[in-house]
Amino acid sequence: MNHVFAVRIGPVGFRVGSDWRAPIDTLADLYRDYPAPEDGIPDFSVRLFARRPWRRVLRPQVMIGGDYTIPDAAPLPLSLGLLAAEMGMNLQMALAQRRYLLLHASCIERDGRAILMTGESGAGKSTLAALMMARGWRLMGDEFALVEPETGLIYSFPRLVSLKNQSVGVVGEALRGARFGPWQRDTPKGDIRHLVPDGASIAAMAEPARAAAILFPAYGHAPDRREVAPGECFVRLTQASTNYVALGERGFDTLTRLVRDVPATAIDYPDAATACAMVEEFAA
Amino acid sequence: MSGVLLARTMRNPAQIATLDAAGWTALIGAARAEQMLGNLAHRLEGLAMPAAAARILADARASAGQGRIAALWEAEMARRALAPLGVPVVLLKGTAFVAAGLSAGAGRSIGDLDILVPHAVLDVVEHALLAAGWEWVKPDPYDDAYYRRWMHELPPLIHRSRDRMIDVHHTILPRTARPTPDAALLIADAMPLGNGLSVLSREDMLVHAAAHLFADGDLAGGLRNLWDIHCLLDEWDAPGFREHVSTRARHHGLGEAIARAMRLSDALYGAGAKLTAADRWFVRRVTGRDGWGVQRRKASEQAFYLRGHLLRMPPPMLARHLWTKWRKGYRPIG
Amino acid sequence: MPATRYRAAPAATLSIVSLDLMRAVYHRASGRTHLVSEPVPEILAALADEPLDEVALLDRLARDYAIEGDAAALGERLEELVATGLVEQL
Numbered sequence: 001m002n003h004v005f006a007v008r009i010g011p012v013g014f015r016v017g018s019d020w021r022a023p024i025d026t027l028a029d030l031y032r033d034y035p036a037p038e039d040g041i042p043d044f045s046v047r048l049f050a051r052r053p054w055r056r057v058l059r060p061q062v063m064i065g066g067d068y069t070i071p072d073a074a075p076l077p078l079s080l081g082l083l084a085a086e087m088g089m090n091l092q093m094a095l096a097q098r099r100y101l102l103l104h105a106s107c108i109e110r111d112g113r114a115i116l117m118t119g120e121s122g123a124g125k126s127t128l129a130a131l132m133m134a135r136g137w138r139l140m141g142d143e144f145a146l147v148e149p150e151t152g153l154i155y156s157f158p159r160l161v162s163l164k165n166q167s168v169g170v171v172g173e174a175l176r177g178a179r180f181g182p183w184q185r186d187t188p189k190g191d192i193r194h195l196v197p198d199g200a201s202i203a204a205m206a207e208p209a210r211a212a213a214i215l216f217p218a219y220g221h222a223p224d225r226r227e228v229a230p231g232e233c234f235v236r237l238t239q240a241s242t243n244y245v246a247l248g249e250r251g252f253d254t255l256t257r258l259v260r261d262v263p264a265t266a267i268d269y270p271d272a273a274t275a276c277a278m279v280e281e282f283a284a
Numbered sequence: 285m286s287g288v289l290l291a292r293t294m295r296n297p298a299q300i301a302t303l304d305a306a307g308w309t310a311l312i313g314a315a316r317a318e319q320m321l322g323n324l325a326h327r328l329e330g331l332a333m334p335a336a337a338a339r340i341l342a343d344a345r346a347s348a349g350q351g352r353i354a355a356l357w358e359a360e361m362a363r364r365a366l367a368p369l370g371v372p373v374v375l376l377k378g379t380a381f382v383a384a385g386l387s388a389g390a391g392r393s394i395g396d397l398d399i400l401v402p403h404a405v406l407d408v409v410e411h412a413l414l415a416a417g418w419e420w421v422k423p424d425p426y427d428d429a430y431y432r433r434w435m436h437e438l439p440p441l442i443h444r445s446r447d448r449m450i451d452v453h454h455t456i457l458p459r460t461a462r463p464t465p466d467a468a469l470l471i472a473d474a475m476p477l478g479n480g481l482s483v484l485s486r487e488d489m490l491v492h493a494a495a496h497l498f499a500d501g502d503l504a505g506g507l508r509n510l511w512d513i514h515c516l517l518d519e520w521d522a523p524g525f526r527e528h529v530s531t532r533a534r535h536h537g538l539g540e541a542i543a544r545a546m547r548l549s550d551a552l553y554g555a556g557a558k559l560t561a562a563d564r565w566f567v568r569r570v571t572g573r574d575g576w577g578v579q580r581r582k583a584s585e586q587a588f589y590l591r592g593h594l595l596r597m598p599p600p601m602l603a604r605h606l607w608t609k610w611r612k613g614y615r616p617i618g
Numbered sequence: 619m620p621a622t623r624y625r626a627a628p629a630a631t632l633s634i635v636s637l638d639l640m641r642a643v644y645h646r647a648s649g650r651t652h653l654v655s656e657p658v659p660e661i662l663a664a665l666a667d668e669p670l671d672e673v674a675l676l677d678r679l680a681r682d683y684a685i686e687g688d689a690a691a692l693g694e695r696l697e698e699l700v701a702t703g704l705v706e707q708l
Binding site for chain 1: 639
């Protein structure tokens with residue numbers, strides 16, 4: 001590949017190759033404070049390529065490839081090259097991560113206590129994690145939380161935070177001076193902008209934390225909280241995991257331990273400020 | 285080319301001592317592209333290597349272990365569904381390797397469950413599987429008629445709750461292929477596993493692997509097929525064994541295929557072999573990946589795509605087959 | 619024709635964890651997880667040692683676990699368990 005970028009996010013190394021310079025330059029800038037893959041050997045490779053040679057220049061369209069792909073992934077215009085790279089990296093994790101139990105959750109940490117927030121798309125877990133970072137929490141990840149089977153500890157995966165539509169303004173207000181990537185307009189999920197996690201979150205990304213609370217936030221309701229019993233929590237987290245089945249008994253042991261050890265709560269919230277205050281209650 | 289690096293490493297694991305970070309990255313990329321990361325991980329187990337590589341390979345071993353459990357379970361569920369029929373059920377390919385505890389199964393990725401049953405019982409087998417939760421993958425009248433008339437297997441079935449495919453074969457090559465293997469003998473000589481299932485005899489397992497390599501489609505997965513063949517030859521190595529395999533292959537009309545398979549697997553993974561010009565073409569094709577695991581030898585790929593089809597069916601049928609595909613909006617990639 | 623008998627996966631092939639009202643069952647032979655509630659763990663235990671037909675199983679559940687059920691409901695549970703592979707129809 002003509003242009004290459006390598007990075008370590010939490011414990012996972014990536015290499016992104018591209019037929020075009022632009023996406024690689026953007027990645028190198030946004031991830032400039034991140035380390036390189038350990039030993040120079042990435043866990044996963046992602047390729048951004050033109051399906052036909054002339055598609056590099058003529059209405060360039062980015063195909064997303066890599067070690068693991070799904071058939072018939074539609075190409076994106078080159079202006080969405082950053083999004084394509086992020087999607088490619090997420091796809092490798094979702095399809096092939098086998099060292100950690102992967103939970104589709106955002107995660108924040110303070111004083112060694114990690115709070116996992118999971119829920120359906122639109123529950124606001126990325127926005128909430130970014131806003132909690134503005135309140136002094138460490139951002140461990142906005143998309144995936146990694147549970148180590150041997151210890152039950154949560155490992156950080158602090159990739160760029162993917163914010164959609166109005167969330168970009170809300171988070172921008174709360175985090176003055178934060179760095180953002182270029183607008184990714186008119187994606188299937190609307191307008192997206194990527195936020196760089198703060199320096200403290202990047203600097204601490206190799207440090208695991210003990211899970212202290214599991215939250216299931218739901219946006220658009222009057223404030224409410226309800227305890228989620230381990231059985232229900234187990235079912236919801238198997239659905240929120242991309243590799244639970246693939247990990248076999250290790251996945252079973254890891255997840256049953258997590259739901260038995262860590263209290264889970266469903267929280268309904270009407271707005272971001274209320275949600276942040278509700279999450280703070282789980283700080284101690 | 286990283287396919288060459290992969291083959292060389294499988295042949296001589298000690299050469300990893302010479303790899304730098306880029307070499308490891310290319311090796312792992314090629315192994316993934318060939319679906320051989322699990323095989324590689326088993327081959328390199330216990331050797332000194334960078335921590336990052338060791339972790340990737342440990343994950344691959346765990347993953348292959350889980351794949352083995354899933355494959356054996358599919359075989360067990362098929363056994364339960366078919367047991368009341370009292371018909372012979374022969375496991376094929378990867379599932380057979382792990383069920384029989386063969387070294388070819390170590391770390392091997394296994395996709396669909398492939399079984400062989402007598403042609404005369406295809407209908408009852410089909411009904412028993414449908415009753416036990418398997419369903420047709422695609423209800424497409426053209427494909428269905430095509431499969432039933434010309435192929436060596438039923439149209440693929442998928443289990444509705446386990447989401448795994450089963451291919452039910454009644455022989456090991458399509459009916460349209462020039463060689464017509466002796467399917468009755470394959471079944472008659474199969475080796476029982478003691479649980480109601482069986483696997484092909486040693487010789488037939490090798491013949492099938494060779495048939496699969498050269499006659500089934502476009503040679504994709506050639507490196508892994510040749511590794512299977514290398515492991516099987518190695519496992520049963522004894523005076524006269526290769527001659528038995530060759531005799532058996534000639535009986536099935538696959539004498540040339542097995543001879544080439546042996547030469548190629550010896551050249552890539554064994555002590556070497558004297559290759560013909562055509563053999564060298566095969567080698568270039570199966571090892572032609574770049575440092576990103578991408579197939580780089582497009583011209584020869586195209587030639588083998590055609591070759592695969594020509595072996596599979598007489599030319600007029602090829603045209604008919606392609607035309608029907610094109611009409612449905614299919615275009616070959618490239 | 620003798621009644622159909624059923625046999626459960628051996629206890630050593632199962633890992634069972636209590637989660638409040640339910641039991642999470644990991645089946646090592648299949649690599650699959652099942653979330654179950656009474657009387658499924660009891661059925662699995664009763665069928666683990668020796669194969670039983672439905673009538674004998676009903677007796678065993680009543681005797682050992684004080685579970686009173688009707689044959690129709692038991693038949694449905696058994697059918698589900700056979701589909702998962704946790705129980706084999708002999």
